[in-house]
Each structure stands twice: as C-alpha cells, then as structure tokens.
Amino acid sequence: MLRVDVSKQLGDFLLQASFASAGRVTGLFGASGAGKTSLINMIAGLLRPDRGIIVIDDKILDDTARRLHVPMHRRRIGYVFQDARLFPHLDVRQNLDYGRRMNRLADNPAQRTRVTDLLDIGGLLDRRPGNLSGGERHRVALGRALLAQPRLLLLDEPLGSLDEERKEEILPYLVRLRDEAGIPMIYVSHDAGEMRQLATRIVMLRRGRVTAFGGAEVLPGAAAPMGATQNDR
Amino acid sequence: MFELSTAEWTAILLSLRVATVATLVATPLGIALAWLLARREFWGKSVLDAAVHLPLVLPPVVTGYLLLLTFGRRGLVGAWLADHLGIVFAFRWTGAALACGIMAFPLLVRPIRLSIEAVDRRLEQAAGTLGAAPWQVFATVTLPLALPGVLAGMVLGFAKAIGEFGATITFVSNIPGETQTIPSAIYSLIQTPDGDTAALRLVLVSIVIALAALVGSEWFARRATRRLHGN
Numbered sequence: 127m128l129r130v131d132v133s134k135q136l137g138d139f140l141l142q143a144s145f146a147s148a149g150r151v152t153g154l155f156g157a158s159g160a161g162k163t164s165l166i167n168m169i170a171g172l173l174r175p176d177r178g179i180i181v182i183d184d185k186i187l188d189d190t191a192r193r194l195h196v197p198m199h200r201r202r203i204g205y206v207f208q209d210a211r212l213f214p215h216l217d218v219r220q221n222l223d224y225g226r227r228m229n230r231l232a233d234n235p236a237q238r239t240r241v242t243d244l245l246d247i248g249g250l251l252d253r254r255p256g257n258l259s260g261g262e263r264h265r266v267a268l269g270r271a272l273l274a275q276p277r278l279l280l281l282d283e284p285l286g287s288l289d290e291e292r293k294e295e296i297l298p299y300l301v302r303l304r305d306e307a308g309i310p311m312i313y314v315s316h317d318a319g320e321m322r323q324l325a326t327r328i329v330m331l332r333r334g335r336v337t338a339f340g341g342a343e344v345l346p347g348a349a350a351p352m353g354a355t356q357n358d359r
Numbered sequence: 360m361f362e363l364s365t366a367e368w369t370a371i372l373l374s375l376r377v378a379t380v381a382t383l384v385a386t387p388l389g390i391a392l393a394w395l396l397a398r399r400e401f402w403g404k405s406v407l408d409a410a411v412h413l414p415l416v417l418p419p420v421v422t423g424y425l426l427l428l429t430f431g432r433r434g435l436v437g438a439w440l441a442d443h444l445g446i447v448f449a450f451r452w453t454g455a456a457l458a459c460g461i462m463a464f465p466l467l468v469r470p471i472r473l474s475i476e477a478v479d480r481r482l483e484q485a486a487g488t489l490g491a492a493p494w495q496v497f498a499t500v501t502l503p504l505a506l507p508g509v510l511a512g513m514v515l516g517f518a519k520a521i522g523e524f525g526a527t528i529t530f531v532s533n534i535p536g537e538t539q540t541i542p543s544a545i546y547s548l549i550q551t552p553d554g555d556t557a558a559l560r561l562v563l564v565s566i567v568i569a570l571a572a573l574v575g576s577e578w579f580a581r582r583a584t585r586r587l588h589g590n
Binding site for chain 1: 495
C-alpha cells in the first residue's frame with residue numbers, strides 16, 4: 127500500500143497530488159509537464175516535498191509535519207530511469223550486483239539467476255554498458271533495480287526513449303516483471319496503450335493535480351471513445 | 360661529462376623524495392577540496408577558491424616568506440607543532456615538501472575539480488537510489504569516473520613540485536643534503552666558477568624527469584579512460 131499526499135512549489139508550477147494505491151502496478155498517467163517525474167522523484171527521495179506525507183505499508187518515508195525525511199539511499203525504492211543510467215566503468219555483472227553490495231545484502235545466486243533469466247540478460251554479464259544496444263541497456267537497468275530488492279519499483283517512461291521495435295522488445299519483459307517479480311511498481315507514461323497493457327490502477331495527473339483515479343476506464347480512450355486516437359488503443 | 364657526482368645524486372634523490380611526499384600528501388586533500396568546490400555550495404566558497412589559487416599568482420618568494428612566518432621555529436603554527444608534536448619544518452626537507460606541496464596545490468586541484476564536474480550527476484543519483492550512501496557514491500562512482508583527472512592533477516602537481524624554487528629557497532634555504540633540490544643545486548652551481556657542466560647535467564636530468572612524468576600521465580590517462588568506457 128502506497129500513500130502519497132504531497133505538495134511542492136517548483137518555480138511557477140505547483141504540484142499538489144494525493145492518492146493511495148494498493149495495485150500491483152500503479153500507472154501514473156499524464157501529458158509531459160503534468161508533474162509525473164517530479165512526483166516519483168519525491169517518492170524516490172530525490173526531491174523533498176514542501177508539505178505532506180509519503181508512506182509505503184507501515185514505513186513513513188516523508189512526513190513534513192514531523193520533520194521526517196528518509197534519505198534516498200535508505201528508502202529501498204528502485205528507480206528505472208528513462209535513460210537507464212548504467213555505470214559505464216562497471217560491466218553488466220557489476221552493475222547488477224551494485225545494489226546488493228550497497229545494501230549489504232547476502233549474495234543470492236538463485237535470485238540473480240531468476241532475474242537474469244526473466245530479463246534474458248545472462249549472456250551480457252561480461253559486457254560493458256558502452257557495448258549494449260538500447261533495449262539491452264534497459265533490461266540491465268531493470269535487473270539492477272530489481273536485484274537491490276526494493277519495496278517499490280519506479281519506472282519513469284522506460285519505453286519513452288525507444289523506437290517502436292525496441293518497445294515491442296521490452297514490453298513483454300515488463301509484463302513478466304509485473305506477474306512474476308512480486309514487487310509493487312509505479313509505471314509512469316503518457317501512452318494510454320502502455321497503461322492498458324501494464325497498469326492495474328491508474329492515477330491521472332494533470333497540471334500538477336490528480337484528476338482521476340481508478341481502473342483502465344479512466345484512461346482517455348475509454349472515457350471518450352470518440353476522441354481516442356489510434357495510438358491510445 | 361655525463362658522470363653524476365655524489366652531490367648531484369643527493370640533490371636528485373632529495374628532489375624526487377620532496378616531490379613524491381608533497382604529491383602524495385596533497386592528493387587526498389586536493390580530491391576533498393576539488394569535490395567541495397565542484398559539488399557543494401557554501402558560504403565563502405569563492406574566497407576558498409581564491410585562496411587555493413593564491414600561490415599560483417603570488418610571487419613565490421612571498422609564499423615562502425609567509426611560510427617562514429607561519430611554520431618557522433618562532434612562527435605561530437611552527438612553534439606549536441615543534442613543542443607539541445615535535446614536527447619541525449624550518450630548514451628541513453619536510454619544509455621543502457610543504458613549500459612544494461602548497462605551490463603545486465592549485466595545479467593539482469584544477470584538473471581533479473574539472474573531472475569531478477564532468478561526472479554525470481544522474482549516475483550519482485542512480486547510485487543513491489540503489490542504496491549507496493553519499494560517501495559510497497563518491498567512492499564507487501564519482502572517484503573512479505574522475506580518475507583520469509586525478510592522475511593528470513597528480514602529474515602536474517609532481518612536475519611543479521620538482522621544479523619549485525622560489526618558495527622553497529626562501530622558506531628552507533639551500534642546504535646540501537637537506538633542502539637543496541635540483542633547482543636550488545642548479546642555482547648554486549651557476550653561481551660557482553666552473554659549475555657550468557654540472558649545472559647542465561642537472562638541467563638534462565630535469566628535462567628527463569619532466570618528460571617521463573608527462574609521458575607517464577598520458578599513458579595512465581589513456582588506460583584509465585579506456586577502462587572507464589570499456590571498449
């Protein structure tokens with residue numbers, strides 16, 4: 127269960143969002159500039175809210191009234207960035223192992239095998255990020271975040287920087303992740319089609335406010351079938 | 360003509376020792392300071408930045424004299440260090456290392472700072488979300504990625520320390536075997552009748568050391584860059 131009720135002034139932009147979701151994949155849907163990335167940056171601890179609370183299960187991550195702010199490295203929230211952000215000086219194996227080392231978790235070869243199999247990256251272990259394709263890089267970034275054993279996984283438009291072909295390559299992995307990894311996820315996108323395929327609950331964000339919350343029916347394609355574009359289906 | 364005398368060997372080995380110690384002590388301080396200047400905003404940052412660069416623009420004799428006033432036997436810091444810790448800088452090779460370290464410091468800090476500034480902060484954020492505390496982010500991401508700059512800074516600092524003359528001779532004088540480095544020895548030889556050949560030999564040695572340092576740093580930097588980008 128994730129509970130978010132925060133506000134933050136970012137220049138002229140006021141982000142004021144409140145929602146609670148127990149879904150396996152909570153879709154954060156909205157146009158670019160709606161405040162999606164700022165919102166998940168707050169959940170990750172990269173940004174600090176001016177006011178409000180962020181709670182996962184019983185763990186309070188932010189509570190401004192009580193001056194509580196857990197720094198990002200102690201939150202155990204995985205973050206898959208749009209640009210992957212693999213460490214260029216480490217090979218794939220070391221990238222995957224990074225979160226385990228930093229969190230001082232016991233080595234777990236079974237878990238590692240499960241994740242590398244799930245994402246089909248077992249053959250890349252000795253390569254450097256510089257020698258990977260865009261799609262491979264994204265799968266390694268997913269694996270790296272998973273192996274840190276987060277309590278929540280944030281995916282910021284993980285398909286956003288990929289062409290159609292690459293999207294088709296990654297999407298099945300995301301579906302497998304949802305069904306097999308057992309980690310709740312927040313999936314950020316402006317693509318209603320992706321949302322329908324992946325999200326179990328949807329938070330609609332518009333100009334810094336939550337305008338709708340619910341199942342796939344809140345997506346624009348379903349709410350206004352007449353105005354839906356090809357892309358939305 | 361090419362036979363080095365004992366006195367010349369003494370000066371060469373002393374120079375190498377002084378420059379090595381100066382570089383090794385200055386490097387961790389330089390990395391810490393470079394990181395502060397590259398990554399942190401704080402009150403007085405521009406003053407600190409200027410202070411670091413001061414030895415570069417002050418006449419070396421001024422820096423040397425200030426060192427003498429501060430770290431001399433009767434200097435504020437020098438007297439305390441001598442009484443409490445038994446550390447004496449004045450007219451010792453350690454004083455030469457201190458002078459060389461301070462003169463080399465701005466040259467050492469600058470490339471390190473630039474290379475830290477060039478490290479992608481988004482990678483540091485990613486490390487943070489994976490559970491790395493700030494010091495771990497520094498040790499496992501920032502520093503390895505800035506390594507070519509650190510090596511470049513060390514080599515520049517070392518070369519400067521080998522060549523330092525003005526501040527050293529002002530602070531610790533020109534005592535053969537204790538504070539007479541290659542530049543001081545060359546200076547003495549030029550003042551001596553018939554010292555020309557010996558001076559020339561030391562000039563050649565200086566050129567060889569400087570060239571070796573430059574070639575070495577180039578090699579290290581290329582290796583480090585290759586290692587970082589993994590091709």
